[in-house]
Amino acid sequence: MSYELNRERWRSRNYVGAAMPFERVWLRRGRFVHDYRSWANPQVRARIPSPGLPWQATWTPSGPWVELPNVGESTIEQTYDNNGIASLTLSVENVAFIDMGGYHVFDRGAFSPLRGHAAPGRPPPPPATAFGELLASPVQIGVEQGYGEDAAMPEFAGLLEDVDPSAAPARLQLTARDFGQVLTDCRLFGYNIDKTLRDPVVFASRLAAGVTRRVRSPSTGTIVRRLTPEAIRARWIIVEDAADIVKVILRWAGFKDWEVESTGVKLRDKLVFNRGSFYVDVIKKVAELVGYVFYIRPPETLESIGIPVFRQNSALVDRAVEQVRDVDLITGLQAKLTDEPKAYIIRARGKPIKQPSDPNAPVRGRFLGGEKVRRIMDVYEPPWVRKGRTAGKIKHTVHHDNMLETIEDAIVATRFIALAQALKAATATCETPALPGALYLDEQLAVFDTGTGMSDRLWIASRTLTRRGGEQPAFTLSLGGALVDSRDVVEVRADLNAALSAAGRVRRAGSARFFSSNQ
């Protein structure tokens, strides 16, 4: 409901009166508790060798929500460069205006976390305040924003990290990151993983972890798949779908809600992560392998710690988009078109091919340059070369990956590489009034701008949401990303879809270089 209300008011371009930009910042104490407990949330199709209930972290509040006053400006930034994790910066006037019943007194520095602490032998400082003590620990921060108080909805949920006080003017700068920080800061070790697991953590499909045995029966033979002794001894985690790896990680990290798309593919080999790996390393590995994106979306209520999203890159699909015209834009579409990322020719080289001893057998694999090993290889001439949109400067891209086992894998890989280059070659930024509840990473914004003559869709790869109070307010959203309707992207997408169809893979399987379809 809040989103529809916000969207209706956003469309009006008049954010006054009841639709005036509104923001509220909440704080509360809490901590993560790690234990075995029942699980009633999204299904995780993984078999973990543990005593019974699944091991998980749970964010456990230990105090009530308290509203943080005096917030002058807030900025929420999110980009794939930060693993899709949002950061929040708050500027807070560090003066309390205390109602004494009929009059007010000012207390400078009232929110300072250092107040009240007297080191031995030092003069006593001003007394501690409740807010100061709250800000002295990594409390939970929730930010609600909207066009009007009745339309306020969560735009950030995270943990406080930095408090930087300055004296004149008395002001605090608070910095927080969303709960995705657990993914980037915590390693696969100790209580971060199921207590019964050992280092390293191994994920595998039943296919990769099993041995097939034929059990003879009088009438029919039955095929039974059992885990290999190594998989049992090393306590491998058996997952149905590659996306289940991500779900296992998110559950260990404390997330209860998520939007994780099944990949439709199974691991062909095991994935091994040692104790030096962070949670996010696992997610990035799976995302890279299947061509998915990952980011944290704000929660729908403040009781949730955020919604991790793991899904197919929407630059590949025609998703429903929000549309803006130049009458809605504060800063027009500023495009950057560059040839710098685009290769002249793209090669993907896969696993080495051992030649058969039979001299009459067909030769498989190819050499490249001085390499002495024949490998699976595809050579791709991107559309900007085929169609003469190049100056003939020969820039090579050669990608090596032993996980490419078939020529179809290599063909898909070269098209994915070309798509990544095309997306980097046509980028743009624009600024629009903020739209709470929408225009997150991996979404698309259709932009029509007569000033630049552009009508294109922007695939959002970075966003900065700024809200400033005071007499000169601002509630704006700066977006950056790739132009998915550029000629190069459209043509490479067509090639990629053809390659995926030829390989017999569903498109949503993404880069299938490590996986085979289970369709």
Next chain:
Amino acid sequence: MARNRFKDPAGRRASYDWAVNHNEEDATSFKHNIETTPSTSGRTLIRQQGADSPAILKYSGTILRHEQVEEMGEWFDLCYGQTIEFRDCSGDEYEVFITAWDPKKERVVANPRDSGRPWIWRYSIEMQVIEVKAGVHEGIVVP
């Protein structure tokens, strides 16, 4: 005619009736702020309402007695850490804090109210309104 009056709601200072009222006052401005930003089309405006401006009472006048200058300065100093009540000569009442106090000596041939000092004071004083408590502006909510 009633005197302007300062009152300390905390009770630390006795109320003070100005010996001489102000001569002039600036308009008391209550303002809703609406920021207008042109869209890139140049044909539409994007309007965003911000916080209201604080209402400011700005008075100026002449002080003849040294004691009044001292008293006004002490009320200004009190406002470093708290608000006070101000009632003007027409009966309008506000919760305020004094943000500026600018007395300036001006030489005269003779000061009949303070014979030992051949000067008077021209001054201006600014007070930010926290709340309109009574009077003609009662009901207006100030930030």
